[in-house]
Amino acid sequence: MVTACNMSELHSSPKFSFQDNQSQDDSSPLEKTFQDKVHIEETPKYPFERDATPLPHEDVEHSHEPSHPLPRVRSPIQVNDYVDHKLAEDRYRSSAAKNFEPISIPNSQIPSEDEDEDDHISSQASTAFRSKDNTSSIHPLYKFDLPSNEEDSDDHHQESKPSSPSVLKTVRGFPSSEDLIGDPNDPYRRTRRAPSKSDPREIPSQFIFKKPDHKHHHSSHHHHGNHSNSSSLSLKSLLHSHDKHDKSDKHEKHHSSLDLRRFFKSHQKSDKKGVSKSRSSSNIQDDHFGLFKKYGKFGRILGSGAGGSVRIMKRSSDGKIFAVKEFRSRRPSESEREYARKVTAEFCVGSALHHTNIIETLDIIEENKKFFEVMEYAPYDMFSIVMSGQMTLPEIYCCFKQLLSGVAYLHSMGLAHRDLKLDNLVVDENCNIKIIDFGSAVVYKYPFEADIVEATGVVGSDPYLAPETLTKKLYDPRAVDIWSCAIIYCCMALRRFPWKYPKLSDNSFRLFCIIPPTKGDFSEEEVLKSIKDRGLVDPGHPSYKPPNTQQRSEHQVHAGGKQEVYGPWRLLRLLPRDTRAAVLHMLDLDPVRRYDIHSVFADDWIANISMCHMQNNKVIRSPTHLHNLVSPEGSPYPHVKR
């Protein structure tokens, strides 16, 4: 069966083509030598004054060297529709998150508040904590507690968020939100179109496709860039399946990526013991002659998760290496069409994206009722690099900005990833960070449309989850990506997760949420109640009750008699001072107030990061740092510094 995706609609839209030169230069062939391609930028925009220093950072106050490993986070959480507390609790208990060591700041390392204000807080971040009597200087995070006309109701919160009213500066490299909105009077807008026909008899004959005949069709594939072939699955129909607002088409709604991921999750165990692991690679090659002929022999497994397993393939004709994802098998409960649709959704999204910081998705092949997605291979991975403990600050900043560049491109294309995490970032030989795994991606905006299509479902990985995914039936998936990026940054800088799970029942997260008692007029109980009532965070276990003052003092005694540090400062103080303002705004509990990608790029710290990038097919390396390239365990690629 040929499963081709009609990408022409997306590609032909000038408003959806990314304007950055980088996007054209993403070839980075592995066979080229590094020296041929590398060009060191002569005049850095923002040279660092000091030599790069390994973690722990010199300019991080009271740096807390972690003693526990940062575990990989594999399976995205998928909960149907709205949050089911019991399921979420079970999920939490059984998740890998219980092995994490969230950041816990010893009381002995807590600076006094005067010390905080005088010495440590960056100018922007400090305004969040200095307010005592003046409400205008209270950080937005806490403003909801005040009687205010700006108060949003939950209903309002769930309405479509206007696209980026907070664009602060024109951000070089991607179109502004205004560019993406399109003409509100466009007669072809999704909202103005007639609902699609649900009765099969009303469908014009040219749109009726024959059922695939698998008996006579053992091997087929789809080439990237050749989208005009017979199309049993168009991107249009795929995107339509993500449209939760189209109530007229329940069938389409059923085939969302949410289902895909939830399905993966519930079968993860059997997948792990599945075909690719239990059989020798020679058997697999016998079964997949077409794939083998085109992309060479299977090599070692690079990783496996809920969606399937990823292997290396090496083509003998030119020695080129590919990463090939063998999607999980079809479930007995799924029809072949349903399965094909779910599996190819990831391919369709991936193959529509072309940017230095996004993995290039090259091909999809179906053989023996199995699907193989062929991707560019990136030999290093961010998780191993971070855990090597050798990243320098400029290197971390470069990686973070590259991640943000990929996210900016993705958002400019009307897509959101929803499962951004260290494990979904790989690195090529030219030190380009690449986002992988589009199995949870959703369309948040259609070409030429103004409306934002909100996402639904608890999708993501525990410590990277934005709190609203647990509390809101509908949420803006872009805001979720921004939150996850900030968590990734914290992981890179601290080699720890800030918390296991964004719920008030998680002590680290609860402490992050509450206002420092000495800095405002509100008790901890009031603050927690307010954020809970507004649906900004999940209270967690039903038996949880916010501690009263008495309980807090008991806790203090128990914790050594020292005062607890509350609020975002608890986390921010561990981070380099220049970075705190951006992190604070990216981790705003309120997704409406949270920085969007434009505001992130407008932040002084981010704007001034000297970043390695591609230009006219050449690697432009920042002079401020080298990259530690570490490949996952078992890889023949040695640890190199470039």
Ligand SMILES: Nc1ncnc2c1ncn2[C@@H]1O[C@H](COP(=O)(O)OP(=O)(O)OP(=O)(O)O)[C@@H](O)[C@H]1O
């Ligand atoms: N193009 C690639 N180059 C190198 N390694 C890759 C590539 N794609 C995937 N991998 C490796 O394979 C692992 C699994 O890939 P992927 O995340 O796509 O699978 P998944 O089944 O969707 O996982 P999850 O359950 O986390 O969503 C990754 O964590 C990464 O280590």
